Amino acid sequence: MPHVIPRHLKLCSISMASMDQVAFRQLWRRFAELIHENREVLNDLDAAIGDADHGSNMDRGLGKVVEAFNANSEASLHADAKLVGMTLMSTVGGASGALWGSGMLKFSTALPDAAVVEWSGFIDALGAFVEALSKRGQAVVGDKTMMDVFLPAMTELRDSVDVQEGSEEIVVALAEHAKGWSDATRDFVARRGRAAYLGERSIGHIDPGSVSAALWFQALADTVRDQVS
Amino acid sequence: MPHVIPRHLKLCSISMASMDQVAFRQLWRRFAELIHENREVLNDLDAAIGDADHGSNMDRGLGKVVEAFNANSEASLHADAKLVGMTLMSTVGGASGALWGSGMLKFSTALPDAAVVEWSGFIDALGAFVEALSKRGQAVVGDKTMMDVFLPAMTELRDSVDVQEGSEEIVVALAEHAKGWSDATRDFVARRGRAAYLGERSIGHIDPGSVSAALWFQALADTVRDQVS
Amino acid sequence: MKKIIDAVETIVDQALDGMVVAYPEYLQRVEGTLVLARSKPKETGKVGLVSGGGSGHEPAHGGYVGYGMLDAAVAGEVFTSPTPDQVYAGIKAADRGAGVLLVVKNYTGDVMNFDIARELADADGIATEVVLVNDDVAVQDSLYTTGRRGIAGTVFVHKIAGAAAEEGADLSSVKVIADTVVANLASMGCALTSCTVPANGKPTFELGANEMEMGIGIHGEPGIERVPMMSASELTASLYHRLVAELSLGDGERIAAMVNSMGATPAIELAIMSGHLANLTKSSKLSLEKVLMGEFMTSLEMAGASLTLLRLDQQRSTLLNAACDTPALKVVQH
Amino acid sequence: MKKIIDAVETIVDQALDGMVVAYPEYLQRVEGTLVLARSKPKETGKVGLVSGGGSGHEPAHGGYVGYGMLDAAVAGEVFTSPTPDQVYAGIKAADRGAGVLLVVKNYTGDVMNFDIARELADADGIATEVVLVNDDVAVQDSLYTTGRRGIAGTVFVHKIAGAAAEEGADLSSVKVIADTVVANLASMGCALTSCTVPANGKPTFELGANEMEMGIGIHGEPGIERVPMMSASELTASLYHRLVAELSLGDGERIAAMVNSMGATPAIELAIMSGHLANLTKSSKLSLEKVLMGEFMTSLEMAGASLTLLRLDQQRSTLLNAACDTPALKVVQH
């Protein structure tokens, strides 16, 4: 695991006032790593209540994102995010591909044609992303999907953004909460996605899409920590 | 196992001068029992060098022979043997069905339209049976087939027939020899039948058809023993 | 995992090329895509039909591309719905100027990816309609959730809507016909063994030596109940009665059926089920006009079978019996 | 043993009835026999074609009964050659006054049972000829033994001899054509898993997780070598080169091929093999004119595949491409 930050540094409250292309790409590279490491876990979770491919899907798509980053140096954050969106859209497939792909395209349109964006602008773009997911997938909190992570995470970020800018504390805490929200899906009855076919039998299994969503916030935390260190 | 003869009786030399319909049917009923008991063994032997059905084939056919006996009381040995031949021919299938079926039809034509035949006449009919098998199957001794039992058994019976008529000693010894001839096929390379496709790889496995042939001689021994007791 | 493959990543790409090798007179691959289209496209002015979905259900869907059925089939990775760009390529390949009907099995992933593709086609001025197939009665239908899944009955939609399109019906008529097929369609399957998703490398689930899973999905998704192995007679009756109830089929009604292998279950077992099916329909005084028996919508090498019933009326019967000529289904006029 | 059956003893009987349920426009069962015959017999004065063998190889052989192929198929118990009375019933059903060609796979049991049936037909004044199919090159040919086995290539004999008979060729001409097919035919298969003979209840053999059996017979008979799993590319090449050598195929020659599933191996894997096949033929400058891909000669639920090559000349090519219309193989003129 790269970018490991010495423990004592974690204690100081440092913030990231803005997100630039380097950080943005680092975030997605880190996400790709985390997904790759958890590929089997995600497939196994999906095997229990779905079709055993969520890890393969995300890993395939994020591998392609990294390849796309390596092959293209885009001129702006907008272009970078669009690259991510187009790549995910065309390589992930399945429910998660449509959601992450169309979501990231919305994300990109909310980002400026510039190399850097204020932290609050980044949060707004993330808001557009989550809104796109809601629209496309129609899932609400409690439906046992990735929205069980994205929706509360968005609320938490919005609540914090006025007070602190990209604080390491906030994103580290958020990553932990995200993990918790994901774990909590274990007790839900799935109402959206493939797991919904199981009805009550979906209880007792964590939703794979919520786990990958939580990993994204882990990647965000790791990135902020690394950038501010 | 019915028809068990107390051990001490085995020592007296008693003979069967002729074979009647009762004995003939008893012989086939006993053969059917032995095959049924060894069904799995025969299938397993066939699995090793063939297609795993010799036990099923023989068991199916002999079950039908018993059914046919129960349903039809024929007027002569000839008719009984023909019933056996037609039944085997139309229900066993595979190599063994063609051989036992056409063999028993020849056997029947060698038997008189009477209820009883001299022991020597029975041996002659058996000779016709074995000859039909040779003709149909073209197998010689050493080819790793049922002929590895039938051909030497025929020689032994012919050699004995002048001296003793249907002696219990002879048929009991013959059953033992038949078992030995069958066991000996283990070392042969198959040249006829499905096992021939294996070539050298057939070495080390006993030929299933030789085992069922040996069981027929066991049935003969059991029948003679029972008849003379 | 024992499969005749080279690498997990190239399975779908290689298999599509292989389909063209085997069926050059039927199929061509749209350059640079995962789309199989008719090698001889239909006349302009006729409605195009596109279906698609994850791979691993062969012959679905490439096997149904040809006269009287589909114009293009879009493949995704194994058991993963195709991406919108691919679906869009399929739409373009199928469009002959009269719009395109998309046959979509009702899975969130398929629905969303096809929806995005429709948005792309819309921007391009290609009219599209969607028929959502949700024939799997193992799953309770509900407005508040994802609803029912689409499984083997989809092939009847291809056949009947395809025949209507071939006859020159316009887009909205083809859609109406397709929707009435779905409204009169019910399927349910069972698994005797799991399949192994190549990217995953191990069986998706485990079944005991005497267990079967009723209501299995075609992606190895869990079914509704794990039960002891049934005889062919019990199994067929159990599926049949469920479907008859679901469709409220009554005396004298006309039906078509599909006895479908999930993959490993051999034809000899399907034939035994078909025999029972004929007897069951006789007992319930249904008129069984057509049986499709074989591998139509598989789940890789899963052992198991599904039964589909379709209520027929004169229109559906005529279209079902209309000539078609595709790699996997040919109806020859006698 | 997990199978959708009712009882081991009734499998074949039930499956034959089920075939008629599924294909009433093609097949009828000859009353009281295990014979499937055309529901619409061909014109009198044409040579009849009968094939048969043990069951468990579906669609062989009942699936090939129909216009341009067989007139009757005779079933035995699973993996057990049919009995002479059944074969004889098949001969009678197929006879249209011009004699009957029997297509027999070269197994002792089949050969002898068909021979006995011929003796019966002879006594009845029906002329018969036999073509012995022995395409399995895994087994060394030898005059002193049983010779080679007949496997999937048999379907090419049905197709080509069937087309000749349909065109009105007389018995000896049909036999000559069938014999030249056999003389130019080579096949070899492999198994990834065993099958389970119903009457036996357990797998015929065991293979390790990374093992395959090369040269497997279609009844689960041992092959020639147990090897580590190969990639699709290695496997196809290994089978292909063996067949090319066996047929001494040289630059520019025309061939047809069959990529056949042993049962459980799904179409997606066959398609990958077909892709390799096309590349291999290109490299060796052979002209691959036709590929039959699918389940043509199976071994119950065995996983594995076989490859068949047939050298074509103009006559065989024409007959191969002639129209045929059977449950399992349809050639539609385009």
Ligand SMILES: Nc1ncnc2c1ncn2[C@@H]1O[C@H](COP(=O)(O)OP(=O)(O)O)[C@@H](O)[C@H]1O
């Ligand atoms: N309608 C929906 N809205 C939001 N998320 C969804 C929806 N449907 C499914 N998901 C998410 O997608 C995940 C499954 O993704 P994946 O396995 O890659 O796709 P598929 O279900 O098509 O195989 C689920 O675990 C769930 O979190």
Ligand SMILES: Nc1ncnc2c1ncn2[C@@H]1O[C@H](COP(=O)(O)OP(=O)(O)O)[C@@H](O)[C@H]1O
């Ligand atoms: N040509 C032959 N001559 C004599 N016996 C033969 C011949 N071919 C096969 N057999 C015998 O038949 C036995 C196999 O019978 P069976 O398994 O019932 O038929 P199949 O081989 O058709 O499956 C072999 O074990 C062998 O003893």
Ligand SMILES: [Mg+2]
């Ligand atoms: Mg999934």
Ligand SMILES: [Mg+2]
């Ligand atoms: Mg055998």
Ligand SMILES: [Mg+2]
């Ligand atoms: Mg999926």
Ligand SMILES: [Mg+2]
């Ligand atoms: Mg056999």
